[in-house]
Amino acid sequence: MMIYITRKEHFNAAHRMYREEWSAEKNAEVFGKCANPNWHGHNYDLFVTIKGEITHATGYLMDLKDLKVIINDYVIEALDHKNINLDVPFMKGKMASTELLCIEIFRQLKDPIEAHEGVILHAVKLYETENNFAEYFGN
Amino acid sequence: MMIYITRKEHFNAAHRMYREEWSAEKNAEVFGKCANPNWHGHNYDLFVTIKGEITHATGYLMDLKDLKVIINDYVIEALDHKNINLDVPFMKGKMASTELLCIEIFRQLKDPIEAHEGVILHAVKLYETENNFAEYFGN
Amino acid sequence: MMIYITRKEHFNAAHRMYREEWSAEKNAEVFGKCANPNWHGHNYDLFVTIKGEITHATGYLMDLKDLKVIINDYVIEALDHKNINLDVPFMKGKMASTELLCIEIFRQLKDPIEAHEGVILHAVKLYETENNFAEYFGN
Amino acid sequence: MMIYITRKEHFNAAHRMYREEWSAEKNAEVFGKCANPNWHGHNYDLFVTIKGEITHATGYLMDLKDLKVIINDYVIEALDHKNINLDVPFMKGKMASTELLCIEIFRQLKDPIEAHEGVILHAVKLYETENNFAEYFGN
Amino acid sequence: MMIYITRKEHFNAAHRMYREEWSAEKNAEVFGKCANPNWHGHNYDLFVTIKGEITHATGYLMDLKDLKVIINDYVIEALDHKNINLDVPFMKGKMASTELLCIEIFRQLKDPIEAHEGVILHAVKLYETENNFAEYFGN
Amino acid sequence: MMIYITRKEHFNAAHRMYREEWSAEKNAEVFGKCANPNWHGHNYDLFVTIKGEITHATGYLMDLKDLKVIINDYVIEALDHKNINLDVPFMKGKMASTELLCIEIFRQLKDPIEAHEGVILHAVKLYETENNFAEYFGN
Numbered sequence: 001m002m003i004y005i006t007r008k009e010h011f012n013a014a015h016r017m018y019r020e021e022w023s024a025e026k027n028a029e030v031f032g033k034c035a036n037p038n039w040h041g042h043n044y045d046l047f048v049t050i051k052g053e054i055t056h057a058t059g060y061l062m063d064l065k066d067l068k069v070i071i072n073d074y075v076i077e078a079l080d081h082k083n084i085n086l087d088v089p090f091m092k093g094k095m096a097s098t099e100l101l102c103i104e105i106f107r108q109l110k111d112p113i114e115a116h117e118g119v120i121l122h123a124v125k126l127y128e129t130e131n132n133f134a135e136y137f138g139n
Numbered sequence: 140m141m142i143y144i145t146r147k148e149h150f151n152a153a154h155r156m157y158r159e160e161w162s163a164e165k166n167a168e169v170f171g172k173c174a175n176p177n178w179h180g181h182n183y184d185l186f187v188t189i190k191g192e193i194t195h196a197t198g199y200l201m202d203l204k205d206l207k208v209i210i211n212d213y214v215i216e217a218l219d220h221k222n223i224n225l226d227v228p229f230m231k232g233k234m235a236s237t238e239l240l241c242i243e244i245f246r247q248l249k250d251p252i253e254a255h256e257g258v259i260l261h262a263v264k265l266y267e268t269e270n271n272f273a274e275y276f277g278n
Numbered sequence: 279m280m281i282y283i284t285r286k287e288h289f290n291a292a293h294r295m296y297r298e299e300w301s302a303e304k305n306a307e308v309f310g311k312c313a314n315p316n317w318h319g320h321n322y323d324l325f326v327t328i329k330g331e332i333t334h335a336t337g338y339l340m341d342l343k344d345l346k347v348i349i350n351d352y353v354i355e356a357l358d359h360k361n362i363n364l365d366v367p368f369m370k371g372k373m374a375s376t377e378l379l380c381i382e383i384f385r386q387l388k389d390p391i392e393a394h395e396g397v398i399l400h401a402v403k404l405y406e407t408e409n410n411f412a413e414y415f416g417n
Numbered sequence: 418m419m420i421y422i423t424r425k426e427h428f429n430a431a432h433r434m435y436r437e438e439w440s441a442e443k444n445a446e447v448f449g450k451c452a453n454p455n456w457h458g459h460n461y462d463l464f465v466t467i468k469g470e471i472t473h474a475t476g477y478l479m480d481l482k483d484l485k486v487i488i489n490d491y492v493i494e495a496l497d498h499k500n501i502n503l504d505v506p507f508m509k510g511k512m513a514s515t516e517l518l519c520i521e522i523f524r525q526l527k528d529p530i531e532a533h534e535g536v537i538l539h540a541v542k543l544y545e546t547e548n549n550f551a552e553y554f555g556n
Numbered sequence: 557m558m559i560y561i562t563r564k565e566h567f568n569a570a571h572r573m574y575r576e577e578w579s580a581e582k583n584a585e586v587f588g589k590c591a592n593p594n595w596h597g598h599n600y601d602l603f604v605t606i607k608g609e610i611t612h613a614t615g616y617l618m619d620l621k622d623l624k625v626i627i628n629d630y631v632i633e634a635l636d637h638k639n640i641n642l643d644v645p646f647m648k649g650k651m652a653s654t655e656l657l658c659i660e661i662f663r664q665l666k667d668p669i670e671a672h673e674g675v676i677l678h679a680v681k682l683y684e685t686e687n688n689f690a691e692y693f694g695n
Numbered sequence: 696m697m698i699y700i701t702r703k704e705h706f707n708a709a710h711r712m713y714r715e716e717w718s719a720e721k722n723a724e725v726f727g728k729c730a731n732p733n734w735h736g737h738n739y740d741l742f743v744t745i746k747g748e749i750t751h752a753t754g755y756l757m758d759l760k761d762l763k764v765i766i767n768d769y770v771i772e773a774l775d776h777k778n779i780n781l782d783v784p785f786m787k788g789k790m791a792s793t794e795l796l797c798i799e800i801f802r803q804l805k806d807p808i809e810a811h812e813g814v815i816l817h818a819v820k821l822y823e824t825e826n827n828f829a830e831y832f833g834n
Contacts, residue, residue: 010824012735012736012737012824013735013736014709014733014734014735014736015736033775033776034776036776036777036778036782038709038777038778038781038782039709039734039736039778040707040708040709040736040775040776040777040778041707041708041709041710041734041735041736041737042707042736042737042738043737043738043824043825080728080735081728081729081731081735082731082733082735083731083733083734083735086733087731087733129705129707129738130738
């Protein structure tokens with residue numbers, strides 16, 4: 001019996017979309033107001049889904065307090081009230097898009113979550129606004 | 140690396156559930172108050188999910204401004220503040236159920252979205268109320 | 279000690295904005311796509327707020343099951359899956375705007391609610407979409 | 418053409434996490450404040466997803482009024498305003514976790530839903546809070 | 557210039573509605589399924605609104621981290637994962653209704669919040685479910 | 696008959712909390728992670744409430760399309776995808792707190808809204824996150 005559990009967390013961050021090797025004009029043309037050199041920001045909502053078999057003794061797949069600690073230690077600490085382009089080690093040299101941020105969050109979480117026997121990281125879903133979100137399933 | 144991106148849009152529309160070849164009594168019996176000859180309506184929430192590989196230069200799967208334009212041109216324009224039974228070319232001759240509307244929206248969007256290289260329309264999800272929604276994955 | 283209690287209900291309905299004595303052109307000019315002769319519709323969310331002193335024996339201002347019955351009998355029955363312009367006795371001869379609908383709902387509810395000793399109808403709040411709502415306080 | 422339809426319902430219930438054969442200390446250590454011997458509770462949101470082909474005559478996969486009746490008769494009646502550990506026959510002898518409750522709800526619903534020709538129970542999703550939910554797909 | 561600031565917190569708790577001096581039959585008659593002797597529970601959402609003048613140096617009415625600490629120390633600690641009838645000192649001997657809980661939360665918060673110069677507790681709003689909430693303004 | 700109408704809009708922006716005349720240490724001590732020199736950001740939700748008498752011909756207090764244009768021209772254009780500390784003329788020299796931003800938005804909107812005969816700006820409500828919001832009523 002495979003059960004899926006999802007935990008929601010959130011963080012607030014600044015970012016901008018631009019390529020250093022492009023002119024200001026080209027960045028504005030491609031990325032529109034998302035290229036603002038003075039940054040803008042979002043309240044990001046993050047949904048982390050794990051899957052596996054239930055542990056008989058507890059009735060849990062995994063204690064959600066443990067999952068919360070992992071998400072906070074590996075992701076929220078690095079992102080909350082930060083600048084995604086400037087402050088976040090795992091986003092250095094990458095475009096600060098929802099797509100790439102979603103993939104990198106998955107990578108940060110995979111090993112610490114799967115260190116718990118029988119637990120698999122299934123998906124990361126990242127809302128940039130209530131109208132846009134990305135999902136990554138690890139492949 | 141396959142990433143999934145979802146864009147939410149909405150529209151308001153009137154409709155009713157009925158079959159012309161049935162009597163008013165039979166329509167009322169089968170469809171209840173949804174058969175009201177004077178129509179009723181909903182605020183529909185529409186979630187369009189695309190998938191594919193990220194474009195290196197932008198960090199995007201697809202510019203969401205482009206996706207928004209496609210959804211508006213092919214779907215929202217035809218449905219917003221309209222009567223689904225009477226005003227919508229792609230619903231002519233079909234029951235105005237959430238199920239069939241969801242499938243027809245998918246069909247309207249498939250070609251214009253997939254005209255973007257490397258982008259695949261994955262799913263359309265349509266909320267009729269906050270308690271009911273349909274999903275269609277194209278097969 | 280004055281306590282305020284709010285109960286949320288909802289209904290789905292069709293309507294259009296138009297004046298019979300105006301031409302189709304003038305209606306379209308003033309009301310835009312809301313004037314569509316074939317109607318459109320909404321999921322309306324209704325918040326009814328009452329106020330008064332708490333009854334000692336129950337700890338309630340009023341049993342919310344009773345409030346729910348009043349709202350259903352006097353408002354939801356008349357509006358749910360209906361056409362506001364054509365089907366609703368208390369809206370006959372009135373513009374089907376959120377403003378006027380909100381006021382008329384208040385008037386429908388005032389007497390049956392205030393038949394409960396010590397309970398006052400404080401406000402009616404009516405959402406037409408998640409982005410627009412009207413409030414009426416009875417004066 | 419496979420269409421998916423989801424219906425949302427909800428119930429309020431009390432529960433606690435504990436194993437009878439463990440001491441109070443061990444229960445508190447493993448389950449934290451969820452082990453409170455005097456119980457705590459939640460507003461649970463339940464999403465039931467069915468799939469299948471659309472019936473030509475109605476445009477429906479299944480009449481949602483029928484689905485609502487099944488969910489109420491087999492699940493909500495048993496759980497709403499109840500104690501999950503003490504009052505619910507299908508949870509007797511099981512841990513009252515979201516995971517196990519989600520699986521048991523799936524089992525309660527499978528036969529009565531699939532008694533409708535061409536309808537398959539696809540998934541049950543159960544929110545314990547807005548930050549935590551479980552999903553079960555039947556295997 | 558009077559500004560109003562609201563902070564949202566939440567807690568999960570069990571309760572039941574009953575009067576000890578009434579028979580089980582009378583409790584069931586008056587309170588319906590809310591009288592279940594084995595308890596039920598809710599996810600409560602709490603909105604605390606303060607008002608006052610803005611402090612020039614910070615641009616804040618009050619640091620919301622301080623407000624959060626007060627709400628947690630005086631209210632959430634006492635209520636979260638607790639039984640409102642049995643575990644909560646400030647509810648002893650009172651009916652566990654949303655109305656009375658809302659008033660008692662206001663009383664718990666008034667002095668510690670108003671110990672901050674220039675800050676007034678304006679209102680407490682308490683959601684028992686997404687369809688029902690109480691508000692108290694202190695008089 | 697005084698009716699209240701509210702329109703919701705939103706914008707995304709970056710900001711930080713700091714005083715130039717304070718050291719980095721003092722800013723960090725007072726404002727915590729909100730003082731991050733590299734900025735952070737939010738999805739702001741803005742609710743603008745107007746009040747007045749209904750216009751007989753339309754049934755409206757004010758055409759919400761006109762209200763939307765005013766909010767966009769005077770507020771959203773200036774704030775969306777911007778840095779509140781650096782890019783916004785009406786916030787120059789002010790702390791970028793939700794409180795002060797809420798008051799300045801009210802001031803931007805008052806004259807253009809009240810240029811419509813019979814319409815009064817009643818309140819501005821500004822959400823910084825789903826857990827925190829400010830309200831200003833103009834005095």
